[in-house]
Every structure is written in structure tokens, then in C-alpha cells.
Amino acid sequence: MSLFPGGGVALGKLGLTEEDIMDEIESGKRDLVKELVAMSSREQIQAIRVLPMCLEDKKHIRSQVHDSKLSKHGLQLTCFTDCSEQVSRSFRRCGANVVSARQAMKLWQGTMKEVGGKFGTSVLSYFIFLKWLLMFNVFSFLINFGFVTVPQLIQPPNKTAAVGFRGLELLTGAGYFNQTVLYYGGYSNGTIGNEPVYDMQLAYFFTIAAYLVLCAVSLIYSVARSFQKNFVLSTTGSAWRLLCSWDFSITSEKAIRQRKNNLRVQLKESLSERSQRAHISTSAKLKQFGIHLGTWLISTALALASCAAIYYLGLYNLEVIKDSQDSISLLTEASTLLLPFVVSLINLIIPLLYSLINKTEKYSNPRTQIYVIILRNVFLKMGILGILCYYWMYNVPTTISCWESFIGQDLYRLVIIDFIFSMLESFFGEFLHNVIGTRCLPSLGVPEFDIARNVLDLIYAQTLAWIGIYFSPLLPLIQMIKLFLMFYLKKVSLNQNCQPPRRSGRAAQMQTIFIALLFFPSFVGALSMVAYTVWSLKPSEHCGPFQGLNITFEAVALWMDRQGSVSESMWPVWIYNNVIKSELFFYLISLIILVLIFFFWQITQGRKLLITLLREQIVNEGKDKAFLLDKLQKLQKEKQTTASSQRPYRQIPQSFDRRQEIEPDYDQDFEDLPGRPLPEEDTGPVGPPFTSALIQAMMARRQAEEEEEEGY
Amino acid sequence: MGNKQTIFTDEQLDAYQDCTFFTRKEILRIHGRYHELAPHLVPMDYTNEPDVTLPLALIVNMPELKENPFKNRIVESFSEDGLGNQSFNDFVDMFSVLSEMAPRELKAIYAFKIYDFNTDNYICKEDLEKTLNKLTKEELSAEEVNLVCEKSIVEADLDGDNKLSFADFENMIARAPDFLSTFHIRI
Numbered sequence: 001m002s003l004f005p006g007g008g009v010a011l012g013k014l015g016l017t018e019e020d021i022m023d024e025i026e027s028g029k030r031d032l033v034k035e036l037v038a039m040s041s042r043e044q045i046q047a048i049r050v051l052p053m054c055l056e057d058k059k060h061i062r063s064q065v066h067d068s069k070l071s072k073h074g075l076q077l078t079c080f081t082d083c084s085e086q087v088s089r090s091f092r093r094c095g096a097n098v099v100s101a102r103q104a105m106k107l108w109q110g111t112m113k114e115v116g117g118k119f120g121t122s123v124l125s126y127f128i129f130l131k132w133l134l135m136f137n138v139f140s141f142l143i144n145f146g147f148v149t150v151p152q153l154i155q156p157p158n159k160t161a162a163v164g165f166r167g168l169e170l171l172t173g174a175g176y177f178n179q180t181v182l183y184y185g186g187y188s189n190g191t192i193g194n195e196p197v198y199d200m201q202l203a204y205f206f207t208i209a210a211y212l213v214l215c216a217v218s219l220i221y222s223v224a225r226s227f228q229k230n231f232v233l234s235t236t237g238s239a240w241r242l243l244c245s246w247d248f249s250i251t252s253e254k255a256i257r258q259r260k261n262n263l264r265v266q267l268k269e270s271l272s273e274r275s276q277r278a279h280i281s282t283s284a285k286l287k288q289f290g291i292h293l294g295t296w297l298i299s300t301a302l303a304l305a306s307c308a309a310i311y312y313l314g315l316y317n318l319e320v321i322k323d324s325q326d327s328i329s330l331l332t333e334a335s336t337l338l339l340p341f342v343v344s345l346i347n348l349i350i351p352l353l354y355s356l357i358n359k360t361e362k363y364s365n366p367r368t369q370i371y372v373i374i375l376r377n378v379f380l381k382m383g384i385l386g387i388l389c390y391y392w393m394y395n396v397p398t399t400i401s402c403w404e405s406f407i408g409q410d411l412y413r414l415v416i417i418d419f420i421f422s423m424l425e426s427f428f429g430e431f432l433h434n435v436i437g438t439r440c441l442p443s444l445g446v447p448e449f450d451i452a453r454n455v456l457d458l459i460y461a462q463t464l465a466w467i468g469i470y471f472s473p474l475l476p477l478i479q480m481i482k483l484f485l486m487f488y489l490k491k492v493s494l495n496q497n498c499q500p501p502r503r504s505g506r507a508a509q510m511q512t513i514f515i516a517l518l519f520f521p522s523f524v525g526a527l528s529m530v531a532y533t534v535w536s537l538k539p540s541e542h543c544g545p546f547q548g549l550n551i552t553f554e555a556v557a558l559w560m561d562r563q564g565s566v567s568e569s570m571w572p573v574w575i576y577n578n579v580i581k582s583e584l585f586f587y588l589i590s591l592i593i594l595v596l597i598f599f600f601w602q603i604t605q606g607r608k609l610l611i612t613l614l615r616e617q618i619v620n621e622g623k624d625k626a627f628l629l630d631k632l633q634k635l636q637k638e639k640q641t642t643a644s645s646q647r648p649y650r651q652i653p654q655s656f657d658r659r660q661e662i663e664p665d666y667d668q669d670f671e672d673l674p675g676r677p678l679p680e681e682d683t684g685p686v687g688p689p690f691t692s693a694l695i696q697a698m699m700a701r702r703q704a705e706e707e708e709e710e711g712y
Numbered sequence: 713m714g715n716k717q718t719i720f721t722d723e724q725l726d727a728y729q730d731c732t733f734f735t736r737k738e739i740l741r742i743h744g745r746y747h748e749l750a751p752h753l754v755p756m757d758y759t760n761e762p763d764v765t766l767p768l769a770l771i772v773n774m775p776e777l778k779e780n781p782f783k784n785r786i787v788e789s790f791s792e793d794g795l796g797n798q799s800f801n802d803f804v805d806m807f808s809v810l811s812e813m814a815p816r817e818l819k820a821i822y823a824f825k826i827y828d829f830n831t832d833n834y835i836c837k838e839d840l841e842k843t844l845n846k847l848t849k850e851e852l853s854a855e856e857v858n859l860v861c862e863k864s865i866v867e868a869d870l871d872g873d874n875k876l877s878f879a880d881f882e883n884m885i886a887r888a889p890d891f892l893s894t895f896h897i898r899i
Contacts, residue, residue, distance in 0.1 A: 045730045049808075052821040054792060055801035058731040089726065096735050113898045121893050230889040239864035242843055243827060243835075243881070244888040248780060248810070249896050256779045264848040267860055508889040615870065618879075622871025 029061065036065045037072070041088060107131060111491060117251035119449065119500045120259075122507040126451050126458075127487065129514060133462050134483045136218075140211055140469060141476040147207040148473050149181050151198055157188030172333050173412035178405060182412075182474050185405035185543035201555040204545045205534075208469055212527055215466075219519040226515050230508035238270060255500040262502050288362065295357050302353065303380045306346045307387040313339055314391040318399050321406075339410070340417040343384060347460070348421055351377050351453055367506065374452050374513070381460045382521045389467070389529045393537065402543040408472030415464055415475065419482045422457065426493045434497040446499040454490070455514050459522050466526035470533060719743055721759050732808035739804065742899060746803050749774065758800065768796025771803070776897050781846040782826055786810075789825040810897040819895050820885045824878050835876040837861050 032051075036044050048062055108131065116124040169175045173182070180186050192198040241263065250256055317339050320332060354376050363369040392410070397403045433447040461479070468475040535553055539546035546552045556576075564573045579585050717740060720728070728739045747754045749770050755762055768791075772783040780786065787796045790806035798806070808814065809822050825831075829839045840861040844852070852860070868876050868884050876884075885891050 048731055049733060050815060050818050052818060054790075055731060055805040056792075059727050059801075062727060062730055092729075093726070093736075096729055099735055116898065121890070237863070237867045238860050239868040239884060240888055242840060242847070242860070242864050243823075243868075244885060244891050245894065246781070246847060247894045248782075249894070249898060251776055251779055253779050256781070260781075260847060260849050264851055267844075267848070267852065268856070271856060271859055271863075506890065507893065618870045619872060622873060625871065626873065 029064075033061060033064045033068060036061070037068050041092075045092075107134075108487065111487075115491065115494065116249050118255055119494065119498075120247050120250055120255065122451060122501060122510070123449050123494070125507050125511050126449070126454055127490070129455060129511075130458060130483060130487055130490075133458060134480065134487075136215065136462070137465060137476045137480045137483065139214075140465075141474070141480055143207055143211055144469070144473040144476060148187070148200075148204055151192045151203065152181050152187050152200065155188075155192045157186070157190070166330070168330065168333055171413070171416055172336055173409040173416070174333055174336065177412075178409070183405040183408040183472050184470070184545075185402045185408075185540075187473075187545045189545045189547050199559070201545045202559055204473075205552065205555055208473075208530070211469065212466075212530065215523065216527065219515070219523055223512075223515050223519050226512040230512045238267065241266060241270075250500075252500075258500050258502060291361055295361055298357060299354055299376045300379070302350055303376075303383050306350060306380070307383045310339070310343060310346070310384060311387050311391055313342055314388070315395060318395060322399050336409075337413060337417065340413040343388075343414060344417050344421040346384065347381065347418070347457075348425055350380055354380075370452060370510075371513075374456065374517075377453070377456050378517060378521060381456065382525065385460070385463055385467075385525065389525075393529070393532060397537055397540075402540050404471050404540060404544055408468060408475070411464055411468035411472060411475060412478065415461065415468070415478055415482065418457075418461055418464070419486070422486065423489060426489055430493045430497040447497060448501050449494055449498045451501075451510070456517075458486075459514070459518050462518065463522040463526055466523060467529055470530045719756060719758050724758070724761075728804065732804055733811050733813040734804070734808055742804055742807060743800065745774070745899065746800050754800075763799070765791075765797040765799045766803075768798075771796070771798055776899055780897075785826045785829065789822060794831070807897065807899045810895070811899075812893075812896050816885065816892055817882075819892065820882050821878070823885070823891075823895055824881050827881075833878070835881060837865060837875070840864055 036047055039047060044065065048058055048065075051058055051061070053061075108127075112124060112127060115127060166175055169177050177183070178185065187200060187204060189201055192200060245263075247259065250259065317336060320335055354373060358369065358373055361369075361372075363372070388410075392407050396406060400406045430447050430449075437445050437447065461482070465475055465479040533552070535551060537551065539549055539552055541547055546555060549555060549558075560573055560576045564570075719740060720743075725736050725739060728734070729736060732739070734742065743758070746766070747756065750766055753766065754764055768784065768787050771787050772778065777783040777786065784796065786806065787798060788794055790802050790809075791798045792802060809818055824835070827835050827839060827843055829842045830836070841857055844857055844860060865874060865876065868880050870880050870883060871877070
């Protein structure tokens with residue numbers, strides 16, 4: 001009936017009778033009920049759920065709380081309180097039904113459980129990440145489709161003679177798809193409807209702007225939350241490994257056996273680490289430094305070479321397209337696939353080279369190794385995307401007439417070819433590796449699911465989708481389908497080919513890094529590219545919703561002017577003129593944010609200091625406790641020798657007996673001592689703290705009582 | 713609302729919902745799982761709160777617990793008598809605390825209970841040794857076991873009494889962000 005097993009027992013060790021123990025526990029419960037009654041309904045439920053008691057006790061406390069609440073409002077307006085109780089209860093039931101309906105609709109719950117059970121939490125984090133990205137794309141597709149495509153479908157613009165459907169379009173995205181709503185060029189710059197007027201220009205601009213702003217907010221929030229939860233100072237060490245690292249959700253026997261082996265190896269390593277804290281000679285250190293420098297140079301060189309190759313290939317591609325602008329033959333169209341093909345090939349091969357290079361290096365910390373690989377891959381992928389963006393921003397608009405559609409098509413091709421290559425990668429990387437590893441070369445072993453590489457691929461694909469929103473509003477649909485298929489593809493490949501991961505990695509920290517990568521180079525890059533397009537580039541003359549303007553943003557400026565002249569709604573115009581167009585406002589905001597950051601940083605420093613001080617205090621308290629218990633033991637022994645010389649007092653042995661009844665296997669060290677730390681009945685979710693102050697108080701009280709009795 | 717089930721009364725389901733992290737549907741599903749562990753012992757009608765407990769041996773055969781090295785300790789920690797005989801309330805409580813919605817503090821309390829093999833409210837060296845043996849299938853030598861346990865205590869013990877109290881354990885958990893996701897069993 002107590003918060004901790006043996007809580008009542010510990011009280012008994014203090015020499016209290018059983019009735020006293022019961023009284024203490026009951027009074028603790030009464031305080032708890034009083035506290036709960038004072039809270040609101042929702043807080044009550046939350047507080048009850050979090051109590052560390054068995055379920056019967058919780059139900060008992062809950063009914064007590066209800067009774068006392070009813071009796072409080074008892075005499076006045078019983079009917080009203082009854083009704084309100086009913087209403088709130090039915091609301092809660094409705095809410096719970098909604099939650100359970102939502103849970104039933106949750107995508108892929110069963111699969112996630114299966115994957116988590118067989119492969120552990122870190123592999124599961126890849127699938128959770130994939131699901132999260134899918135949600136972004138679903139949202140994007142819904143708002144693009146609803147606000148931009150549907151109005152356009154109602155009143156389609158005049159199209160030039162369309163090319164017939166040839167089948168190659170599914171891969172290249174050009175040809176038949178060129179004039180459809182799939183791309184920027186398929187949208188008109190006019191207005192739809194008569195009253196009220198739906199302006200396609202504004203709709204296009206504001207829908208995409210709103211989506212990007214919401215994405216940014218959501219990503220920043222996720223990064224901050226993840227960072228707060230997972231980057232707390234975590235240590236490795238035996239204690240952590242022993243007590244906190246075991247994954248309880250794994251249910252497959254093979255995986256558990258693997259984990260046990262892994263843990264054993266890690267423990268052995270950490271034990272022998274002490275002797276291995278080697279004296280590395282300076283020449284060896286220099287050699288290692290040389291190797292690191294060499295590998296970094298090689299990887300940077302590879303990345304730069306691939307970027308240059310892609311750039312020149314792009315320019316060549318542009319020439320070919322420009323020459324055959326009017327009569328696009330099948331061959332020319334197929335040749336546009338060359339660029340995405342080369343990009344995906346580079347994305348496939350160079351990371352493999354990177355991991356090969358990485359094997360030659362030696363890192364003291366295995367985590368540094370993973371970070372280095374991730375960093376190099378990020379450089380490569382972002383370099384490729386950067387060079388593609390440059391090519392799209394500088395070279396394409398001057399050469400092609402409807403250049404936004406062209407970029408949209410390029411992106412479409414990149415996305416599709418990337419998907420095909422992912423399938424091939426799964427096939428070659430995992431299936432063949434498995435076959436070779438089991439049949440031909442057992443030393444190669446069964447492959448492990450490479451989480452870092454797969455997550456980086458996902459981030460790359462999502463960056464493409466984000467860049468493409470402006471140029472091809474329906475690209476999120478393609479991305480959605482792609483992610484959906486990827487899920488099943490990866491799941492099947494995982495089940496058939498891979499073994500559970502050997503190292504129990506820091507899943508939480510990796511998760512934070514991946515979300516941070518999704519925000520920083522990926523989303524911010526896509527956002528900057530779209531922003532640059534909107535603010536600096538001249539839209540194409542003859543197609544798209546912004547034809548004829550100097551820059552895309554002019555649409556908003558013109559609209560503001562129109563509003564201003566109408567003079568019906570002044571405040572949007574005022575906001576536009578004084579907030580968005582003025583620079584002073586942005587300077588002020590930046591200054592305020594910088595000052596706030598400085599304040600928060602100072603607070604953090606102060607808190608770090610406080611933590612070290614508190615740690616020292618805990619150590620001191622422990623020493624105090626040991627000292628006082630020692631002293632008490634001595635005093636008790638003295639008392640017993642003096643008491644045995646007088647008439648022995650009956651109360652003391654009796655309480656010892658009582659204690660023996662309750663808990664026979666008592667800790668031998670403190671056998672003579674009338675008490676061990678007493679659990680404080682805390683009302684709340686925390687377990688009992690054992691305070692030395694309380695022991696002292698109880699001891700002093702007992703001493704006083706004994707002395708009183710002896711005096712009589 | 714919805715289909716009428718006769719396993720629990722509405723008040724009982726409300727009570728379960730308020731005291732655990734599960735919804736009505738999940739509670740009914742868990743009852744189904746409890747029932748299928750021993751169909752002849754567990755009644756389908758719980759409206760009059762029958763006093764039925766299932767022994768440890770039946771519960772640790774569930775697929776979710778079967779391979780877990782700590783299955784016995786988990787079931788014992790959530791049973792009223794400390795021996796592993798679980799009533800339905802204990803069963804639901806166990807999976808509620810181990811679900812993903814339980815907060816870190818609550819999980820830490822029960823994790824401490826689980827690792828405390830001799831239930832003396834401290835994780836002493838013997839408890840750590842037993843934990844280590846369960847986790848490594850007893851393939852470490854006695855000397856290594858001793859070293860690892862000593863190292864763990866030195867690392868985690870803050871107040872210097874050579875065993876880990878709940879405060880020490882909680883401090884260690886606070887610095888292990890993975891704990892919430894690893895101390896989790898899905899049902």
C-alpha cells in the first residue's frame with residue numbers, strides 16, 4: 001500500500017509500531033487527496049496517472065477525490081454539479097474516442113512495432129523519420145492542390161497545341177506533361193470567377209509562401225525540442241551501459257542475442273581501455289594527422305570534381321535542348337535524362353568510396369567516425385544541389401523561354417531517377433550483399449541497415465521536393481508516392497536481407513542531428529533558392545502566373561497599390577508599407593533577438609555553475625549522513641552498555657522484535673541501529689528521498705522519549 | 713456510443729482510462745490478451761471485479777516478454793505480492809507504465825524497482841552483478857564482473873554510500889536521453 005515496496009517496512013525499522021506506520025501512510029494519502037481535489041479535472045487525471053502506486057490504490061484515490069469533490073459542492077446546487085459532472089465526463093469520453101480513432105488510423109502502427117521488435121529503436125527511427133517527411137508532403141500537396149490547382153482546373157488557360165502522350169513522359173516529365181498543371185507553365189496569370197475574384201497570381205504566391213513559413217516553424221520547433229531532450233550532457237560509462245542502455249522493445253531472440261554479445265564486447269573494451277590509454281608516439285600521431293588530412297583532401301576533391309562534372313553536363317544539356325527547341329524528338333527528350341542519371345550515379349558511388357576511405361582511418365571515438373562520414377556525405381549532397389541551383393538560376397533563365405517549367409521538369413526527373421536508383425541500391429547494396437555474404441564470402445557477413453546513409457538520402461530527396469514546390473506545384477504528390485513506396489521497399493529489404501545493428505548507437509542524438517540537418521542545409525537552402533527566384537529573377541514572358549512582371553514579388557506590390565487606391569482596407573497596406581518594405585523594422589527585430597540570445601546564454605552559464613555547486617552539495621550531504629550514522633551507532637552502543645548495567649527497559653527490545661517480524665532479512669551492517677533512512681511520504685510522482693535531517697529528527701524524538709521514560 | 717461491450721461497466725472503463733495511459737479500446741484489447749493467456753481462468757465478464765490472478769509462469773510466456781532478460785523482475789515488480797502473480801489491474805498497470813506515453817519520472821521509479829533484485833530500495837553491488845549476468849549471459853569472468861560493477865558504482869554514486877539510491881539512479885537517467893524510448897514495450 002505504500003509508494004515503495006518496503007516503505008512501511010523502513011518505518012518499522014525505526015522502531016515504530018504497526019499502527020503508527022498505518023497512521024503515517026493514511027495521513028500521507030489524505031494529504032495527497034487534498035492536493036488532488038484542489039487541481040482542475042485534467043490536471044487531476046494527469047497527476048493520478050503519474051502516481052507510482054498499484055492500480056487499485058490509484059482507483060481508490062480517484063474515488064476518494066471524486067467523493068470529496070462532491071461533498072465539497074455537496075449542499076449547494078447538486079443538480080448543477082451533477083449535470084456538469086456528466087457533461088465533463090462525456091466530453092472526456094468523446095475526447096478519448098477521438099484519440100483512439102486517431103490511433104486506429106495511424107499509418108503503419110503494426111509494421112513499426114514489428115520493425116522495432118526485431119531491429120531495435122535506432123532502425124525504427126529511420127521509419128519514423130520517413131513517416132514524418134511523408135506528413136510534410138501530404139500537407140503540401142493538399143494545400144497546393146486545393147488552393148492553386150483546383151481553381152486552375154476549373155478555368156484552364158489557353159494551351160498551345162499539346163504533344164501527344166508518348167509514355168516516356170513518366171520518366172522525363174516533359175512532352176505531354178509540359179503544358180499541364182504539373183508545372184508552373186500550366187498556370188495562368190488571370191483571375192478566376194467574377195465576384196469574388198480569385199487572383200491566380202496572389203494565390204500561387206501566398207500558398208507557397210504560407211506553406212514554407214509553416215514548414216519553417218514546424219522544423220524550428222522540432223529541432224529545438226529534440227535538442228533540448230537529447231543533447232543533455234550524456235556520458236558513456238559502465239553504469240549507463242548496464243542500467244540505461246538495454247532496449248526493452250526488442251522481442252526477437254536473434255536480435256537479443258546480438259545485443260548481448262555486443263554489450264559484452266563493449267564492456268570488455270571499456271575495461272581494457274584503461275590499459276590501452278596508450279602512449280602514442282609523436283611519429284604515430286603525425287602519421288594519423290597526415291592520414292586524416294589526406295582523406296579530407298581526397299573527399300573534398302571528389303566532391304568538387306563531381307560538382308564540376310554536373311555543371312558542365314548541365315551546360316551541355318542546355319545546348320542540346322536549345323538547339324532543338326521547337327521539334328523535340330524522342331532522342332532529345334531521352335537525352336535530358338542524362339543529367340539526373342549522372343547525379344544519382346554520383347550519389348550512389350561516391351558515398352561508397354567515402355566509407356572505403358573511412359575504413360583506412362582510425363578514430364579514437366566510434367561516434368566521431370560516424371560524424372565524419374555524415375559530414376562528408378552532407379558536403380557532397382549539398383554541393384551537388386548547390387551547383388544545380390546555381391545552374392538553374394544563372395544559366396537556364398537566359399537560355400530557355402519557359403524556364404520555370406524546365407526547372408520543374410528537371411526536378412521531376414531528378415526525383416524519379418533518384419527513386420529508381422534507391423530501388424537499385426537496395427537491391428545491390430542489401431540483397432546481393434546478403435547473398436554473397438551468406439553463400440560465397442562468409443567473411444563479408446550479412447549487411448546491416450545503414451541508417452545514416454538512408455536518412456541522408458531521405459533528406460536529399462526532401463530538399464529536391466522543397467525546391468520544386470515553386471516550379472512544380474504537384475511535385476509533392478510525386479514525392480508522397482515515392483516515400484510511400486520507399487517505406488515498403490525498405491521494410492521488405494530489411495526483413496529479407498539485414499541483420500540487427502551490432503552497435504547499440506545513440507539513437508536519440510543521431511535523431512537530433514538528422515532533424516537539424518533537415519533544417520539547416522536542406523530546408524534553409526531550398527528556402528533561399530525559392531526566395532532568390534521570387535525576389536531577383538525575372539519571370540518568363542509567355543507562360544506561368546507571373547508573366548509580364550519584372551520580379552515575382554511585384555505581384556504583391558501591385559496588389560497593395562490596388563488596395564491602397566481602393567482605400568477600403570488600410571491596415572494591410574499600412575503593414576506592407578511600414579513593416580515589410582522598411583529596413584528599420586528588420587534591424588530592430590534583429591537587435592532585439594540578439595539581445596535576448598545574449599541574456600539566455602548568460603542564464604545558461606549561471607545554471608551550469610549551479611549544477612556543479614549542487615553536485616558538490618550532494619557529495620557533502622552523503623558524507624554528513626555517513627558521519628552522523630556512525631556517531632549514532634556509537635551513541636547507541638554506549639546507551640546499551642549503560643542500560644544493560646541498569647534495569648533493562650522493556651520498550652526497546654520489543655520494538656526490535658517487532659521489526660524482526662516485519663522484515664527478517666535486514667541489512668546486517670546496521671543491525672543495532674534502531675533505524676535506517678525513513679522514506680518521506682512525498683505527494684507526487686517522485687520516489688522517497690532519504691534525508692539525513694529526518695533521521696536526526698526521528699532519532700532525537702526517540703532519544704527524548706526514552707530519556708523521559710527512564711527518568712520516571 | 714459505439715458497440716456495447718459487456719466486459720466492463722462504463723464506470724470501470726472510465727476509472728481505467730483515468731488511471732492509466734490507455735484508451736478504452738486499448739484496455740479492452742489488453743483484456744483480450746490477458747484472457748488468452750489462460751482462457752479457462754480469466755472470465756470474460758469483469759463487471760463484478762473477480763479476484764483472478766495469473767501466475768508468473770503464464771505471463772512471462774507472452775511474446776512481448778518472452779525473450780526479455782528481465783522478464784521475471786518486470787512481472788514481479790508489478791505484482792501486488794511481489795512474487796509475480798498478476799491480477800488484471802497489475803497487468804494493465806505494467807503495460808501502461810511501459811507504454812510510450814508514460815513520463816520519464818514514472819518509468820525511472822519502476823526501472824529502479826526492476827533492477828533492485830533484493831528489494832531493499834538500493835541498487836547495491838549484488839543487484840548490479842545480477843543485472844550484468846542477465847545481460848551478458850554470464851560470459852564475463854568473475855573478476856570482470858566485479859570490475860564493471862565497481863566502476864558503475866563509482867560512476868553513478870553521488871553521495872558516497874557505495875550503492876545507488878533512487879536519487880543517484882534518477883540523476884543517471886536524466887542524462888540518458890534514450891531511456892524513454894528504450895524502456896518501452898509495445899502491446
